[in-house]
Amino acid sequence: GAGVSQSPSNKVTEKGKDVELRCDPISGHTALYWYRQSLGQGLEFLIYFQGNSAPDKSGLPSDRFSAERTGGSVSTLTIQRTQQEDSAVYLCASSWSDTLYEQYFGPGTRLTVT
Amino acid sequence: QQQVKQSPQSLIVQKGGISIINCAYENTAFDYFPWYQQFPGKGPALLIAIRPDVSEKKEGRFTISFNKSAKQFSLHIMDSQPGDSATYFCAAGKNFGNEKLTFGTGTRLTIIP
Numbered sequence: 001g002a003g004v005s006q007s008p009s010n011k012v013t014e015k016g017k018d019v020e021l022r023c024d025p026i027s028g029h030t031a032l033y034w035y036r037q038s039l040g041q042g043l044e045f046l047i048y049f050q051g052n053s054a055p056d057k058s059g060l061p062s063d064r065f066s067a068e069r070t071g072g073s074v075s076t077l078t079i080q081r082t083q084q085e086d087s088a089v090y091l092c093a094s095s096w097s098d099t100l101y102e103q104y105f106g107p108g109t110r111l112t113v114t
Numbered sequence: 115q116q117q118v119k120q121s122p123q124s125l126i127v128q129k130g131g132i133s134i135i136n137c138a139y140e141n142t143a144f145d146y147f148p149w150y151q152q153f154p155g156k157g158p159a160l161l162i163a164i165r166p167d168v169s170e171k172k173e174g175r176f177t178i179s180f181n182k183s184a185k186q187f188s189l190h191i192m193d194s195q196p197g198d199s200a201t202y203f204c205a206a207g208k209n210f211g212n213e214k215l216t217f218g219t220g221t222r223l224t225i226i227p
Binding site for chain 1: 150156158160203205214217218219220
């Protein structure tokens with residue numbers, strides 16, 4: 001089947017605007033993760049979903065960031081009032097619940113805030 | 115406590131040579147250590163992983179060496195090929211109650227002919 005897909009692949013937005021990033025996990029994967037990858041940096045954990053609930057939101061950098069997951073499938077990461085420091089590649093990953101660490105990544109959304 | 119330190123930041127190796135990337139961790143509760151490979155414009159892909167009950171794991175040309183007492187682990191790529199040119203990330207995770215992975219900052223590997 002298809003891998004993890006993310007949309008849009010690229011997003012350019014003006015400072016202060018809201019953006020929504022979408023992730024479609026692999027069918028049947030119950031665990032879903034969001035990470036952020038800044039230039040020259042590793043992957044920074046943002047939030048983890050098990051089904052529709054988020055047991056770990058500890059990585060969300062501020063209250064401008066939020067995420068939801070519906071139907072145990074698609075997830076949306078929303079960034080309100082975007083700032084230039086939000087510019088990064090946002091990566092989504094999914095896994096089976098019994099192999100939480102075998103995370104399969106999507107291609108990412110490159111967000112540029114001007 | 116949650117950091118994973120990776121070195122070098124970039125590495126150039128001649129075709130056929132051995133590429134070695136090192137990582138060190140602080141949290142002794144970590145019990146899963148994967149390596150990911152990322153090509154430009156793609157998401158990271160799981161390459162190989164190890165748990166601390168073994169000191170080495172080999173899959174094809176890729177080997178992870180693990181030193182629990184030193185809290186270090188490394189990736190060795192034998193007979194490096196131009197197609198191995200990519201960015202490599204080490205990571206660490208803790209079973210039960212903290213499923214997220216903590217990633218190193220990445221190593222950009224270039225294999226030259």
